[in-house]
Amino acid sequence: MTQSEMSRAKRHLETTKKMKEMLPRFFMRMMERKFSNEPVAWCMVGIPPELLKAFDLLFEWPENFGTMCASRQVAPYFIEVAENDGYSPELCSYVTNTMGYCRLFKEKGEAPEESPLPGGMGTPAMLLGSGFVCEPRWKWFQSIATRFFDIPVYSTDPLAPPWDVDPHDPRIEEHYLTLLREDLAGQIEFMEKQTGKKLDLDNLREIMERSHQALTYWRDTLALRRAIPSPMGSTDYFHAIIPQMYLVGDEDAVVFYREMYEEVRDRVERKMGVVEDEKYRLIWFGLPPWFNMGIFNYLESLGAVVAYESTYNVGDYFEVDLSDPLEAIVRRTWQRALKMHEYGSETMPELCNPAVFGGFSGSSLLEELVDQYSLNGALMHLTRSCRAVSFGEVHTKNRLAKINVPSLIFESDMADPRLWSDAQIKTRLHAFLETMDKAKQGGQINEL
Amino acid sequence: MNFNSHIFGKTTFNTTENEKLIRRLKKETQKPVIGYLCCFAPPEIIAAAGAIPYRISGHPGSDTSKADAYVEPYGCTYVRSILARAAEGQLDFLDGLVISHSCDMVQRLYGIWTYYHPLNFSYLFNVPHQLTPWAKDFFKRELGFFREKLEQFTGQQVTTGALNETIGLYNKNRSLVRQIYELRKAAPPPVEGSEAFEILMAGGVLPADQYRTFLESALKNFQQRKPDPHQGPRIMIWGSIMDSPILFEVIEKAGGKVVCDDTCIGFRTWEKDVPQTADPYDGLTEHYFVNFQCPRTDRGPSVKRFNYLLERARAYRVDGVVGYIISFCDPHKFDYPDLRDYLKKEGLPLLLIDDNYSFEPLEALKTRLEAFMEMRK
Ligand code: SF4
Numbered sequence: 001m002t003q004s005e006m007s008r009a010k011r012h013l014e015t016t017k018k019m020k021e022m023l024p025r026f027f028m029r030m031m032e033r034k035f036s037n038e039p040v041a042w043c044m045v046g047i048p049p050e051l052l053k054a055f056d057l058l059f060e061w062p063e064n065f066g067t068m069c070a071s072r073q074v075a076p077y078f079i080e081v082a083e084n085d086g087y088s089p090e091l092c093s094y095v096t097n098t099m100g101y102c103r104l105f106k107e108k109g110e111a112p113e114e115s116p117l118p119g120g121m122g123t124p125a126m127l128l129g130s131g132f133v134c135e136p137r138w139k140w141f142q143s144i145a146t147r148f149f150d151i152p153v154y155s156t157d158p159l160a161p162p163w164d165v166d167p168h169d170p171r172i173e174e175h176y177l178t179l180l181r182e183d184l185a186g187q188i189e190f191m192e193k194q195t196g197k198k199l200d201l202d203n204l205r206e207i208m209e210r211s212h213q214a215l216t217y218w219r220d221t222l223a224l225r226r227a228i229p230s231p232m233g234s235t236d237y238f239h240a241i242i243p244q245m246y247l248v249g250d251e252d253a254v255v256f257y258r259e260m261y262e263e264v265r266d267r268v269e270r271k272m273g274v275v276e277d278e279k280y281r282l283i284w285f286g287l288p289p290w291f292n293m294g295i296f297n298y299l300e301s302l303g304a305v306v307a308y309e310s311t312y313n314v315g316d317y318f319e320v321d322l323s324d325p326l327e328a329i330v331r332r333t334w335q336r337a338l339k340m341h342e343y344g345s346e347t348m349p350e351l352c353n354p355a356v357f358g359g360f361s362g363s364s365l366l367e368e369l370v371d372q373y374s375l376n377g378a379l380m381h382l383t384r385s386c387r388a389v390s391f392g393e394v395h396t397k398n399r400l401a402k403i404n405v406p407s408l409i410f411e412s413d414m415a416d417p418r419l420w421s422d423a424q425i426k427t428r429l430h431a432f433l434e435t436m437d438k439a440k441q442g443g444q445i446n447e448l
Numbered sequence: 449m450n451f452n453s454h455i456f457g458k459t460t461f462n463t464t465e466n467e468k469l470i471r472r473l474k475k476e477t478q479k480p481v482i483g484y485l486c487c488f489a490p491p492e493i494i495a496a497a498g499a500i501p502y503r504i505s506g507h508p509g510s511d512t513s514k515a516d517a518y519v520e521p522y523g524c525t526y527v528r529s530i531l532a533r534a535a536e537g538q539l540d541f542l543d544g545l546v547i548s549h550s551c552d553m554v555q556r557l558y559g560i561w562t563y564y565h566p567l568n569f570s571y572l573f574n575v576p577h578q579l580t581p582w583a584k585d586f587f588k589r590e591l592g593f594f595r596e597k598l599e600q601f602t603g604q605q606v607t608t609g610a611l612n613e614t615i616g617l618y619n620k621n622r623s624l625v626r627q628i629y630e631l632r633k634a635a636p637p638p639v640e641g642s643e644a645f646e647i648l649m650a651g652g653v654l655p656a657d658q659y660r661t662f663l664e665s666a667l668k669n670f671q672q673r674k675p676d677p678h679q680g681p682r683i684m685i686w687g688s689i690m691d692s693p694i695l696f697e698v699i700e701k702a703g704g705k706v707v708c709d710d711t712c713i714g715f716r717t718w719e720k721d722v723p724q725t726a727d728p729y730d731g732l733t734e735h736y737f738v739n740f741q742c743p744r745t746d747r748g749p750s751v752k753r754f755n756y757l758l759e760r761a762r763a764y765r766v767d768g769v770v771g772y773i774i775s776f777c778d779p780h781k782f783d784y785p786d787l788r789d790y791l792k793k794e795g796l797p798l799l800l801i802d803d804n805y806s807f808e809p810l811e812a813l814k815t816r817l818e819a820f821m822e823m824r825k
């Protein structure tokens with residue numbers, strides 16, 4: 001496969017550039033521990049990440065490993081191994097990437113040398129899954145533990161009230177909160193058993209305090225992007241989620257997000273935009289193409305900046321009373337569900353987000369964002385292998401068309417580059433910018 | 449190709465027949481029709497609330513372009529087919545809708561459908577994914593909320609007595625279906641797979657008492673019938689939703705005998721009785737949540753989760769398994785490699801048919817199945 005000219009991405013913020021030193025330090029520390037045979041937990045976004053730190057667990061995120069494999073262009077290799085094993089190319093490419101990795105690991109007895117990290121994801125000793133957002137997550141860890149590693153699994157099972165059920169009805173509230181509480185208790189019991197440690201609630205509370213501090217800076221940074229010109233783009237945004245995954249609850253993460261906040265605030269004050277002459281302000285829907293993150297720089301070269309992303313957005317659902325940290329974990333999930341309820345997210349009728357990461361589409365939140373962020377177009381990445389996050393884009397497009405905001409839906413994938421063509425993407429982006437020009441001049445864009 | 453008529457010219461009880469029947473029933477009984485998709489929300493409760501439960505089906509191979517106005521092209525074509533049919537007004541006989549949170553696609557169909565085409569009654573029946581005690585408690589509470597909503601809509605209370613009675617009627621039908629399946633253990637079986645399937649399809653529309661009469665006469669007929677002496681390889685079908693007899697017929701044409709299955713609408717729904725418990729909602733939870741073998745429910749890792757399939761294959765003396773998976777059907781696609789290897793170890797080959805819910809091109813499908821049957825002779 002010829003390399004796309006968009007495979008390299010440029011970040012704009014000094015803070016995110018610094019991650020290149022910060023994260024390897026962290027990975028080194030983890031690696032040392034791995035080599036002394038400490039058990040590693042493979043985890044899924046959706047579990048309360050603060051628990052990992054509270055149990056002082058060594059952990060890996062196969063989803064994030066998928067993004068790394070994609071950006072280092074090795075994902076296609078792992079995916080192909082999985083396909084030869086019988087996994088359909090339609091399945092989530094983060095999953096097939098992991099399955100290929102596992103297959104090679106099993107054959108060789110060690111991490112495949114193609115892994116982007118030395119030692120890869122290590123050998124898992126337990127799997128901590130979460131079924132929030134999608135179905136594949138249920139089957140993913142089940143298959144790993146069936147096929148490759150005979151290890152225990154616990155998956156959290158958070159549910160939220162559907163969009164047409166009143167979550168303020170006290171009986172409905174109890175119905176869901178009971179499930180969330182018991183599910184969390186189940187997860188903690190599992191972790192205590194697997195680690196032989198008792199959860200220290202005071203420690204957990206402190207970790208959550210730091211984690212929420214970091215999230216507050218992150219949220220406030222995102223709000224700064226309402227400024228014109230937008231001080232921060234998607235290459236910074238999508239990379240900046242990583243510290244909260246690996247350094248959750250660490251002072252390092254608080255410092256990172258504070259510095260980022262300050263840098264972005266400073267840029268706003270100095271009216272320093274990502275692009276010099278900002279012509280188009282976009283909202284991005286879906287997961288990014290991790291193998292070609294340069295698409296954002298390409299857009300910037302045309303005067304288009306993404307000021308808001310629908311995925312990995314934190315909102316402020318973490319503003320909860322931490323005195324009982326377990327109840328706080330339950331409450332932040334619940335608050336998010338309530339908030340999405342207010343907006344009515346019909347394309348994800350049960351959006352519920354325990355990890356304060358996630359995506360949304362098709363709700364009345366759209367109108368609010370268009371207004372607050374002065375958006376004039378939407379780019380929607382229709383990821384073939386992740387229908388969970390891209391589902392609802394057509395509907396979102398319909399809703400945006402009503403307020404005369406044009407959208408472009410383009411198909412590709414988050415980790416599998418096989419659907420990508422530079423030439424095609426460019427043509428479509430150019431045509432789309434023209435549509436936006438027309439819409440700006442008051443033209444109707446109601447075409448589908 | 450027109451899938452409404454049987455492709456090999458037999459008379460059938462297919463989707464179109466079902467729809468004619470439901471319209472007639474609705475007129476005769478003046479009862480509201482509640483459509484359901486996926487069977488976690490028990491039709492017994494719908495019936496006990498004074499409505500007619502109707503299992504919604506798609507039209508394989510039909511044009512789904514109407515769905516493009518609302519949803520992406522990447523998604524289960526069965527769900528897309530249903531959405532397109534709803535958009536075209538083909539399902540206008542529905543007064544209400546209940547969709548269970550089974551897989552992603554079905555759950556999201558609910559939001560889109562009710563946003564663009566609201567119905568007088570709609571309910572998304574929420575279902576946890578694992579079989580923990582608290583998940584079971586949740587499921588049981590959810591049954592209660594569902595019942596209340598239905599009562600509000602139909603104005604008819606679901607008394608414990610009426611519910612128990614309805615469960616009894618449905619269980620009777622389950623035992624009749626099992627008796628029909630029992631006959632299929634014989635070699636050669638006196639029932640063709642496609643026939644058995646069509647009988648089950650009728651169960652998605654006929655009221656329980658009428659269905660009982662229907663099953664009784666079918667059973668009697670099969671018991672008296674002299675089986676076709678032709679002995680072909682004995683096949684089990686496993687996989688995604690199957691709401692058309694096409695695959696059964698193609699297998700029959702290719703010389704195989706479908707003797708059992710593990711699909712929705714197929715045996716999954718009829719395999720066991722709803723346990724008669726002091727509190728009927730306990731029995732319904734046991735049946736619809738714990739016992740219902742849909743791969744979307746997490747039964748823990750290891751191939752143990754497929755043991756029931758192997759047992760079934762042995763009981764029906766199966767020679768080979770045909771796996772049918774609709775494009776983008778995650779729950780089944782994920783299970784395929786594990787199941788294939790497990791069955792292979794037990795000496796049972798699994799032929800995978802990866803289809804976009806159209807069975808096209810039919811000739812190619814036939815050729816593959818013929819080769820498979822040839823191998824299993
Ligand atoms: S949400 Fe999408 S990317 Fe994430 S695990 Fe599910 S299918 Fe994969």
Ligand code: SF4
Nearest residue numbers: 524551688689774777
């Ligand atoms: S066929 Fe598969 S994807 Fe489609 S509704 Fe059924 S389980 Fe869901």
